[in-house]
Amino acid sequence: GRPLQHWTAVHVHIGAARITGRVAVLEGDALAPGTTGLAQLVLDAPTLALRGDRVILRDQSARQTLGGGRVLDDAPPTRGRRSAQRIAVLRALGRDDPREALVELVEHVPGGVDLARYDRLWNLDDAAAARLHGQSTLVEVPGPAGPVAFSPRRWESLQSRLLEALAAEHQQHPERLGPDRERLRRLTDPSLPRTVFAALLDALIAAGQVAVHGALLHLPGHAVKLPAPDEKLWNEHIHPMLRARPFNPPRVRDVARGLGLEEDRVRRLCRMLVGQGELFLVAHDHYFPRESVAELTAILNDLNESDGEARAATFRDRIGTGRKVAIQILEFFDRLGLSRRIGDSHKVFQD
Numbered sequence: 516g517r518p519l520q521h522w523t524a525v526h527v528h529i530g531a532a533r534i535t536g537r538v539a540v541l542e543g544d545a546l547a548p549g550t551t552g553l554a555q556l557v558l559d560a561p562t563l564a565l566r567g568d569r570v571i572l573r574d575q576s577a578r579q580t581l582g583g584g585r586v587l588d589d590a591p592p593t594r595g596r597r598s599a600q601r602i603a604v605l606r607a608l609g610r611d612d613p614r615e616a617l618v619e620l621v622e623h624v625p626g627g628v629d630l631a632r633y634d635r636l637w638n639l640d641d642a643a644a645a646r647l648h649g650q651s652t653l654v655e656v657p658g659p660a661g662p663v664a665f666s667p668r669r670w671e672s673l674q675s676r677l678l679e680a681l682a683a684e685h686q687q688h689p690e691r692l693g694p695d696r697e698r699l700r701r702l703t704d705p706s707l708p709r710t711v712f713a714a715l716l717d718a719l720i721a722a723g724q725v726a727v728h729g730a731l732l733h734l735p736g737h738a739v740k741l742p743a744p745d746e747k748l749w750n751e752h753i754h755p756m757l758r759a760r761p762f763n764p765p766r767v768r769d770v771a772r773g774l775g776l777e778e779d780r781v782r783r784l785c786r787m788l789v790g791q792g793e794l795f796l797v798a799h800d801h802y803f804p805r806e807s808v809a810e811l812t813a814i815l816n817d818l819n820e821s822d823g824e825a826r827a828a829t830f831r832d833r834i835g836t837g838r839k840v841a842i843q844i845l846e847f848f849d850r851l852g853l854s855r856r857i858g859d860s861h862k863v864f865q866d
Contacts, residue, residue, distance in 0.1 A: 518545035519554075519572075519581055527556055528571040529586075535559045538572065541597050541605075546582070553605050554584070555596050564589045565638045566608060589636055613637045614647055617664065621653055626706055627663035630655070656714035663711055673715055677703045678724060678734070685737045691790030693733030697852040709852070729805040730851075731792035739791050745784050748774075749793070753781070754804060757794075761807040762834040762844075767800040798843040815848055816863060824860035 521540040526533055536558035546552045556570070568586040573579060587608040595601055600623055607619035613633075621628050634644040648655065648662070654670040655662045665673070680702040684694055694702065700712040707715070716732070719725040726735045741749065752774055757764040767785060771778040785802045788794040794802040803811075814833050818825040831841035845861045848854045854861040 516548055518547050520545045523581075524575040525556075525581065526573040526575070526577045527558060528573065529562055529564060529568060532562055533577075534562055539596060541602060551584075553587075553602065555591050566636045567638075590632075608636075613639065613643075614650060617647065618653070618666075621664055621666040621669060625669065625704070626708075627656070627658070627665045627669070627711060629658060629660060630664050631661040633664075657710045659708045659710055663708075670715075673704070673707075674719060674724075677715060677719065681725065681732065681734055685734060688790065690739060690787060691731075692728055692739050692792045693731045693737065695730045695851065696732065699732055729792040730795075730808070739787075741784075741787065741791075745787070749784065749788065753784070754793075757802065757804050758806065761804070761810060763836045763840050764801070764803055764807065767802070795847070797847040801843070803844075811844055812848070812853060815845075815854060815861070819854075819863040824857075824862050825854065826860050830861075 519538060519540070521538070521544045523538045525536060525538055527536055536556050539555040539557055540546055541553040541555060543552070546554070564586045566586055566588070569583065570586065571583045572581040574581055587605050592601065603623040604620060607616050607623060610616040610619065617628065617633065620633075630644075630648065634647070639647065652667070653664045654667055655664050657663070677699065681693065681699060684691075684699075684702060693699075696712075696716065697709075699716070700707060700709065703712065703715075716725065720727060723735065726733050740746075753770060756770055756773065765773065767782050768778055770776075771781045774781070782800065785794055785796075789796055789802070793805055795805065795808050797803050811834065814830070815825050818829060818833065822829065825845060827838055827842050827845060830845060831838050834841060834844075845854070846856075849856050849861060854863050
Protein backbone atom coordinates (compact mmCIF):
# COMPACT_ATOMS: atom_id res chain seq x y z
CA GLY A 516 0.00 0.00 0.00
CA ARG A 517 2.97 2.36 -0.10
CA PRO A 518 4.28 4.31 -3.12
CA LEU A 519 7.37 3.03 -4.90
CA GLN A 520 9.85 5.82 -4.18
CA HIS A 521 12.60 6.98 -6.49
CA TRP A 522 15.89 5.15 -5.88
CA THR A 523 14.31 2.36 -3.83
CA ALA A 524 16.64 -0.61 -3.32
CA VAL A 525 15.12 -3.74 -4.86
CA HIS A 526 15.67 -7.32 -5.90
CA VAL A 527 14.98 -7.74 -9.61
CA HIS A 528 13.82 -11.12 -10.92
CA ILE A 529 14.33 -11.49 -14.69
CA GLY A 530 14.36 -14.89 -16.31
CA ALA A 531 16.16 -17.19 -13.89
CA ALA A 532 18.30 -14.37 -12.47
CA ARG A 533 17.88 -12.36 -9.30
CA ILE A 534 19.90 -9.16 -9.22
CA THR A 535 19.99 -6.34 -6.69
CA GLY A 536 19.73 -2.74 -7.77
CA ARG A 537 17.71 0.43 -7.49
CA VAL A 538 14.66 1.86 -9.22
CA ALA A 539 14.99 5.29 -10.83
CA VAL A 540 11.47 6.63 -11.28
CA LEU A 541 11.51 8.70 -14.46
CA GLU A 542 8.30 10.73 -14.08
CA GLY A 543 7.86 12.31 -10.68
CA ASP A 544 9.38 11.02 -7.46
CA ALA A 545 7.27 7.94 -6.87
CA LEU A 546 4.77 5.52 -8.38
CA ALA A 547 1.51 5.27 -6.42
CA PRO A 548 0.09 1.82 -5.65
CA GLY A 549 -1.89 0.40 -8.55
CA THR A 550 -0.42 2.75 -11.14
CA THR A 551 2.05 2.24 -13.97
CA GLY A 552 4.93 4.42 -15.09
CA LEU A 553 8.35 4.53 -16.63
CA ALA A 554 11.37 3.57 -14.53
CA GLN A 555 14.99 2.64 -15.09
CA LEU A 556 16.55 -0.25 -13.23
CA VAL A 557 20.12 0.48 -12.17
CA LEU A 558 21.44 -3.02 -11.53
CA ASP A 559 24.45 -4.18 -9.55
CA ALA A 560 25.33 -6.83 -12.13
CA PRO A 561 24.86 -7.24 -15.88
CA THR A 562 21.97 -9.22 -17.30
CA LEU A 563 20.75 -10.42 -20.68
CA ALA A 564 17.44 -8.85 -21.57
CA LEU A 565 15.37 -8.09 -24.64
CA ARG A 566 12.47 -5.79 -25.23
CA GLY A 567 9.29 -7.35 -23.86
CA ASP A 568 10.96 -9.51 -21.21
CA ARG A 569 9.04 -9.53 -17.93
CA VAL A 570 10.53 -8.46 -14.61
CA ILE A 571 9.37 -8.71 -11.00
CA LEU A 572 10.50 -6.31 -8.29
CA ARG A 573 10.75 -7.30 -4.65
CA ASP A 574 11.82 -5.18 -1.71
CA GLN A 575 15.31 -4.94 -0.24
CA SER A 576 14.70 -7.92 2.04
CA ALA A 577 13.22 -9.91 -0.88
CA ARG A 578 10.10 -10.61 1.20
CA GLN A 579 7.50 -8.45 -0.50
CA THR A 580 6.58 -8.09 -4.16
CA LEU A 581 6.49 -4.43 -5.13
CA GLY A 582 5.44 -4.68 -8.73
CA GLY A 583 6.24 -5.96 -12.17
CA GLY A 584 7.02 -4.63 -15.60
CA ARG A 585 8.48 -5.31 -18.99
CA VAL A 586 11.77 -4.32 -20.58
CA LEU A 587 11.71 -1.52 -23.15
CA ASP A 588 15.45 -0.86 -23.57
CA ASP A 589 18.33 -3.12 -22.57
CA ALA A 590 21.03 -0.40 -22.68
CA PRO A 591 19.66 2.80 -21.15
CA PRO A 592 21.83 5.90 -20.77
CA THR A 593 23.49 6.81 -17.50
CA ARG A 594 22.70 10.51 -17.99
CA GLY A 595 19.61 12.35 -19.11
CA ARG A 596 17.32 9.50 -18.11
CA ARG A 597 14.54 11.92 -17.17
CA SER A 598 14.85 14.21 -20.21
CA ALA A 599 11.87 14.75 -22.48
CA GLN A 600 13.79 13.13 -25.33
CA ARG A 601 14.46 9.99 -23.29
CA ILE A 602 10.83 9.72 -22.21
CA ALA A 603 9.75 10.05 -25.85
CA VAL A 604 12.19 7.27 -26.82
CA LEU A 605 10.71 4.94 -24.20
CA ARG A 606 7.17 5.78 -25.29
CA ALA A 607 8.11 4.81 -28.84
CA LEU A 608 9.67 1.55 -27.67
CA GLY A 609 6.47 0.85 -25.78
CA ARG A 610 4.58 0.31 -29.02
CA ASP A 611 3.79 -3.31 -29.84
CA ASP A 612 4.67 -3.14 -33.54
CA PRO A 613 8.43 -2.80 -34.31
CA ARG A 614 7.79 -0.88 -37.54
CA GLU A 615 5.51 1.66 -35.85
CA ALA A 616 7.98 1.92 -32.98
CA LEU A 617 10.88 2.59 -35.37
CA VAL A 618 9.00 5.26 -37.34
CA GLU A 619 8.24 7.07 -34.07
CA LEU A 620 11.68 6.44 -32.54
CA VAL A 621 13.68 8.10 -35.32
CA GLU A 622 11.87 11.37 -34.62
CA HIS A 623 13.43 11.48 -31.14
CA VAL A 624 17.02 10.30 -31.75
CA PRO A 625 19.02 13.13 -33.39
CA GLY A 626 21.97 10.91 -34.25
CA GLY A 627 19.86 8.23 -35.89
CA VAL A 628 18.85 4.72 -34.80
CA ASP A 629 21.42 1.93 -35.00
CA LEU A 630 19.38 -0.67 -36.88
CA ALA A 631 21.56 -3.62 -35.86
CA ARG A 632 21.02 -2.79 -32.19
CA TYR A 633 17.32 -2.14 -32.82
CA ASP A 634 16.86 -5.54 -34.49
CA ARG A 635 18.70 -7.22 -31.61
CA LEU A 636 16.62 -5.41 -29.00
CA TRP A 637 13.40 -6.69 -30.61
CA ASN A 638 14.95 -10.14 -31.14
CA LEU A 639 14.22 -10.03 -34.87
CA ASP A 640 15.63 -12.75 -37.10
CA ASP A 641 17.21 -11.85 -40.44
CA ALA A 642 13.99 -12.29 -42.40
CA ALA A 643 11.95 -10.14 -40.01
CA ALA A 644 14.66 -7.47 -39.98
CA ALA A 645 14.77 -7.43 -43.79
CA ARG A 646 10.99 -7.00 -43.96
CA LEU A 647 11.14 -4.20 -41.41
CA HIS A 648 13.83 -2.31 -43.32
CA GLY A 649 12.21 -2.97 -46.69
CA GLN A 650 8.90 -1.45 -45.61
CA SER A 651 10.52 1.57 -44.07
CA THR A 652 10.37 5.01 -45.70
CA LEU A 653 13.29 6.13 -43.56
CA VAL A 654 16.71 7.34 -44.68
CA GLU A 655 19.31 4.61 -44.09
CA VAL A 656 23.01 5.51 -44.18
CA PRO A 657 26.20 3.59 -43.28
CA GLY A 658 27.19 3.70 -39.61
CA PRO A 659 30.17 2.44 -37.58
CA ALA A 660 28.43 -0.89 -36.86
CA GLY A 661 25.94 -1.04 -39.71
CA PRO A 662 23.05 1.00 -41.13
CA VAL A 663 21.69 3.96 -39.18
CA ALA A 664 18.12 5.14 -39.76
CA PHE A 665 16.89 8.74 -39.80
CA SER A 666 13.48 10.17 -40.44
CA PRO A 667 13.39 12.27 -43.63
CA ARG A 668 12.66 15.32 -41.48
CA ARG A 669 15.66 14.68 -39.21
CA TRP A 670 17.94 14.04 -42.20
CA GLU A 671 16.89 17.28 -43.86
CA SER A 672 17.39 19.09 -40.56
CA LEU A 673 20.96 17.76 -40.35
CA GLN A 674 21.63 18.88 -43.91
CA SER A 675 20.34 22.36 -43.07
CA ARG A 676 22.48 22.46 -39.94
CA LEU A 677 25.58 21.55 -41.97
CA LEU A 678 24.91 24.28 -44.54
CA GLU A 679 24.26 26.80 -41.76
CA ALA A 680 27.52 25.83 -40.03
CA LEU A 681 29.39 26.28 -43.30
CA ALA A 682 27.79 29.67 -43.92
CA ALA A 683 28.65 30.79 -40.37
CA GLU A 684 32.26 29.68 -40.88
CA HIS A 685 32.46 31.76 -44.09
CA GLN A 686 31.07 34.79 -42.29
CA GLN A 687 33.46 34.41 -39.35
CA HIS A 688 36.52 33.70 -41.52
CA PRO A 689 35.98 35.33 -44.92
CA GLU A 690 39.72 35.09 -45.64
CA ARG A 691 39.53 31.29 -45.63
CA LEU A 692 38.05 29.10 -48.32
CA GLY A 693 36.44 26.80 -45.78
CA PRO A 694 36.99 24.08 -43.14
CA ASP A 695 38.13 20.52 -43.67
CA ARG A 696 35.75 17.59 -43.15
CA GLU A 697 36.61 16.96 -39.52
CA ARG A 698 36.20 20.60 -38.50
CA LEU A 699 32.90 20.83 -40.36
CA ARG A 700 31.68 17.67 -38.60
CA ARG A 701 32.46 19.23 -35.22
CA LEU A 702 30.76 22.48 -36.24
CA THR A 703 27.67 20.59 -37.44
CA ASP A 704 27.29 17.98 -34.70
CA PRO A 705 30.35 16.51 -32.95
CA SER A 706 28.26 13.51 -31.80
CA LEU A 707 27.72 12.35 -35.38
CA PRO A 708 29.85 9.30 -36.26
CA ARG A 709 32.25 10.02 -39.10
CA THR A 710 30.61 7.52 -41.44
CA VAL A 711 27.18 9.11 -40.89
CA PHE A 712 28.62 12.59 -41.42
CA ALA A 713 30.36 11.39 -44.59
CA ALA A 714 27.03 10.19 -46.01
CA LEU A 715 25.42 13.50 -45.05
CA LEU A 716 28.18 15.55 -46.65
CA ASP A 717 28.47 13.38 -49.77
CA ALA A 718 24.76 13.82 -50.46
CA LEU A 719 25.14 17.61 -50.32
CA ILE A 720 28.22 17.50 -52.54
CA ALA A 721 26.39 15.34 -55.09
CA ALA A 722 23.50 17.82 -55.05
CA GLY A 723 25.89 20.71 -55.72
CA GLN A 724 25.13 22.43 -52.41
CA VAL A 725 28.69 22.02 -51.09
CA ALA A 726 31.87 22.43 -53.14
CA VAL A 727 35.22 20.71 -52.56
CA HIS A 728 38.66 22.20 -53.11
CA GLY A 729 41.42 19.82 -52.08
CA ALA A 730 40.72 19.00 -48.43
CA LEU A 731 38.55 22.09 -47.88
CA LEU A 732 34.78 22.49 -48.17
CA HIS A 733 32.85 25.63 -49.03
CA LEU A 734 29.55 26.88 -50.32
CA PRO A 735 29.54 27.19 -54.13
CA GLY A 736 29.22 30.96 -54.01
CA HIS A 737 32.10 31.50 -51.60
CA ALA A 738 35.54 32.35 -53.02
CA VAL A 739 38.76 33.90 -51.75
CA LYS A 740 41.22 35.66 -54.05
CA LEU A 741 44.73 36.86 -53.33
CA PRO A 742 45.84 40.41 -54.14
CA ALA A 743 47.57 40.47 -57.54
CA PRO A 744 51.16 40.92 -56.19
CA ASP A 745 50.71 38.03 -53.74
CA GLU A 746 49.18 35.80 -56.38
CA LYS A 747 52.14 36.47 -58.69
CA LEU A 748 54.62 35.79 -55.88
CA TRP A 749 52.87 32.50 -55.08
CA ASN A 750 52.49 31.22 -58.62
CA GLU A 751 55.90 32.21 -59.97
CA HIS A 752 58.17 31.78 -56.96
CA ILE A 753 56.92 30.23 -53.71
CA HIS A 754 54.86 27.40 -55.19
CA PRO A 755 57.68 26.17 -57.47
CA MET A 756 60.14 26.31 -54.53
CA LEU A 757 57.89 24.20 -52.33
CA ARG A 758 57.09 21.67 -55.05
CA ALA A 759 60.77 21.25 -55.93
CA ARG A 760 61.12 19.30 -52.65
CA PRO A 761 57.58 17.96 -52.29
CA PHE A 762 58.06 15.87 -49.14
CA ASN A 763 60.39 18.25 -47.31
CA PRO A 764 59.79 21.76 -48.65
CA PRO A 765 61.83 24.70 -47.35
CA ARG A 766 60.52 26.40 -44.24
CA VAL A 767 59.35 30.00 -44.11
CA ARG A 768 62.76 31.41 -43.18
CA ASP A 769 64.43 29.53 -46.05
CA VAL A 770 61.82 30.69 -48.57
CA ALA A 771 62.18 34.28 -47.39
CA ARG A 772 65.98 34.09 -47.54
CA GLY A 773 65.93 32.54 -51.00
CA LEU A 774 63.61 35.22 -52.40
CA GLY A 775 65.10 38.15 -50.48
CA LEU A 776 61.81 38.84 -48.65
CA GLU A 777 60.86 39.52 -45.07
CA GLU A 778 59.83 36.42 -43.15
CA ASP A 779 56.62 38.07 -41.93
CA ARG A 780 55.42 38.71 -45.46
CA VAL A 781 56.02 35.10 -46.49
CA ARG A 782 54.43 33.80 -43.30
CA ARG A 783 51.36 36.02 -43.76
CA LEU A 784 50.95 34.88 -47.36
CA CYS A 785 51.31 31.23 -46.35
CA ARG A 786 48.57 31.64 -43.76
CA MET A 787 46.27 33.09 -46.39
CA LEU A 788 47.05 30.17 -48.68
CA VAL A 789 46.19 27.74 -45.88
CA GLY A 790 42.78 29.39 -45.74
CA GLN A 791 42.39 28.80 -49.47
CA GLY A 792 43.41 25.16 -49.29
CA GLU A 793 46.60 25.62 -51.29
CA LEU A 794 48.92 25.01 -48.33
CA PHE A 795 48.84 22.90 -45.17
CA LEU A 796 50.71 23.75 -41.99
CA VAL A 797 52.37 20.45 -41.08
CA ALA A 798 54.73 21.75 -38.39
CA HIS A 799 55.85 25.16 -37.12
CA ASP A 800 56.58 27.37 -40.16
CA HIS A 801 56.65 24.24 -42.35
CA TYR A 802 54.02 24.48 -45.08
CA PHE A 803 53.27 21.77 -47.64
CA PRO A 804 51.42 22.37 -50.96
CA ARG A 805 48.12 20.50 -51.31
CA GLU A 806 49.54 18.39 -54.16
CA SER A 807 52.29 17.16 -51.84
CA VAL A 808 49.78 16.39 -49.10
CA ALA A 809 47.69 14.41 -51.60
CA GLU A 810 50.75 12.38 -52.59
CA LEU A 811 51.70 11.80 -48.94
CA THR A 812 48.13 10.71 -48.18
CA ALA A 813 48.34 8.13 -50.98
CA ILE A 814 51.56 6.77 -49.45
CA LEU A 815 49.92 6.63 -45.99
CA ASN A 816 46.98 4.65 -47.42
CA ASP A 817 49.28 2.38 -49.41
CA LEU A 818 51.31 1.46 -46.32
CA ASN A 819 48.12 0.75 -44.39
CA GLU A 820 46.89 -1.52 -47.17
CA SER A 821 50.18 -3.43 -47.49
CA ASP A 822 51.38 -3.45 -43.86
CA GLY A 823 48.20 -2.70 -41.92
CA GLU A 824 49.85 0.41 -40.50
CA ALA A 825 52.31 3.21 -41.20
CA ARG A 826 55.35 3.42 -38.93
CA ALA A 827 57.85 6.27 -38.85
CA ALA A 828 60.70 4.17 -40.27
CA THR A 829 58.77 2.72 -43.23
CA PHE A 830 57.11 6.05 -43.97
CA ARG A 831 60.50 7.80 -43.85
CA ASP A 832 61.97 5.30 -46.28
CA ARG A 833 59.08 5.78 -48.71
CA ILE A 834 59.29 9.57 -48.80
CA GLY A 835 63.05 9.88 -48.53
CA THR A 836 63.25 12.38 -45.67
CA GLY A 837 64.69 12.36 -42.17
CA ARG A 838 62.88 10.65 -39.31
CA LYS A 839 61.86 13.94 -37.67
CA VAL A 840 60.03 15.22 -40.76
CA ALA A 841 58.37 11.81 -41.29
CA ILE A 842 57.05 11.85 -37.71
CA GLN A 843 55.77 15.43 -38.10
CA ILE A 844 53.86 14.45 -41.24
CA LEU A 845 52.33 11.38 -39.55
CA GLU A 846 51.31 13.48 -36.53
CA PHE A 847 49.76 16.00 -38.93
CA PHE A 848 47.66 13.20 -40.48
CA ASP A 849 46.57 12.18 -36.96
CA ARG A 850 45.44 15.75 -36.24
CA LEU A 851 43.51 15.85 -39.50
CA GLY A 852 41.72 12.64 -38.56
CA LEU A 853 43.10 10.76 -41.56
CA SER A 854 44.88 8.33 -39.24
CA ARG A 855 44.98 7.38 -35.60
CA ARG A 856 48.11 6.71 -33.57
CA ILE A 857 48.16 3.39 -31.75
CA GLY A 858 51.48 2.83 -30.01
CA ASP A 859 54.18 3.51 -32.59
CA SER A 860 51.92 2.94 -35.59
CA HIS A 861 49.51 5.21 -37.46
CA LYS A 862 46.44 3.41 -38.73
CA VAL A 863 43.74 4.46 -41.14
CA PHE A 864 40.26 3.44 -40.01
CA GLN A 865 36.93 3.58 -41.80
CA ASP A 866 34.60 4.65 -38.98
